Amino acid sequence: MARYDRAITVFSPDGHLFQVEYALEAVRKGNAAVGVRGTDIVVLGVEKKSTAKLQDSRSVRKIVNLDDHIALACAGLKADARVLINRARIECQSHRLTVEDPVTVEYITRYIAGLQQKYTQSGGVRPFGLSTLIVGFDPYSGVPSLYQTDPSGTFSAWKANATGRNSNSIREFLEKNYKETSGRETIKLAIRALLEVVESGGKNIEVAVMTKENGLRQLDEAEIDAIAAEIEAEKEAAEAAKKAPPKET
């Protein structure tokens, strides 16, 4: 097996591209990220490691704009993310220049995935070690979308998804609890999902919402704490209801 690690252009005898799989491992070690699509809103949430006291937290934004109507969150190697995001931002503007139209979410996802794939089929380079969650609104129809890409270069659309650390548990939670929501309900669902694997508190998660009218908005700590408190209260009420014996038969 060791022989097939060297150059990623080589398949292993059982059909694996090991470098790509190792890249996926790097993603699995990255911070948890979750994305949820509502009817009129899309929400991205990312686990935030506690910032060092002397660090300026504003310089480590994990959820970024690709254009006025598209945002991205990722899990994995942050340096790779920076390079990929820069290329994607240039492509968004280049598209506006050549066809006088903003990109669709699908187009830019296809571009990013294509870029990730290119680096799995060339000599002397390694794949990008990150999976991305891309959200946005279609510039004409106003339909919200959520897409995910991974180091192999595959992409697909999702109603809700998670990537990074413990993404399987988050995804299980979303599968059990997803329903079509809008506005604040969608934000609550995203935060609930993220709180399954992250210690509660506004300090440890970063949440951003995007609406058609107002673009991307980062939620501040106070807002996140308020919603987290609401979620806690709802959970306790549900527990209490379960424990109390049913009065009517």
Next chain:
Amino acid sequence: MKLDTSGLESAAPVWGAPSELVGGFSAAPSFELPNTTDFDVFQKEAVKMVKPAKGTTTLAFIFKEGVMVAADSRASMGGYISSQSVKKIIEINPYMLGTMAGGAADCQFWHRNLGIKCRLHELANKRRISVTGASKLLANILYSYRGMGLSVGTMIAGWDETGPGLYYVDSEGGRLKGMRFSVGSGSPYAYGVLDNGYRYDMSIEEAAELARRAIYHATFRDGASGGVASVYYVGPNGWKKLSGDDVGELHYKYYPVIPSTVEQEMVEVAGA
């Protein structure tokens, strides 16, 4: 980090293109320069000599119901009429038309190339390309060949999600959005009739008649325009050819000959 400008890359062929991954600027297209003392003057004279005068009349305008496109069908080489039946309205795809003025080969080839690009865009993005986008693609290509002798003066007319669209694109790299255009040597005459008779809220028949008359008047005065006046209409369901009338016959339709009494008749002189 090198700027990724692949969206702005020249469409002209390049020898030894750099590796895709490293993605840098592609070398500007070039060819060998002749030995002259003053190249700029030489270039201007060469262009003047080679540049075919855009001997044609084409016009297009947007009105309430959509876009009306019309053209003549004469091809001339100097004073010689090489054809009276040239198709100057090119069907790029079922909902977009292009007009031909300038070099016939240039127009035909690049319109066909544009049709290919539009179709590829549809397949990749699962939606039709807008008229804005299509005209921009053509303008970018023509700009990259600027100064190399292409002669194209075209109008892209179509109907997309935002409604009717009309753009003028030429081989200098210019691109203009507008409601009314006429291109070619007969365009001043066509503009006279078109601008005089234009109203936004015309019916399709009225607009077609205006377009037909404008082409006819241009062919009457301009020697390089003639043949058949074709009129096309672009609506929400795509384009449709409305008419193709010989301008000679149109002349007698607009100005019928009224037989009148003869003042003097010539008679055979009895053999002297």
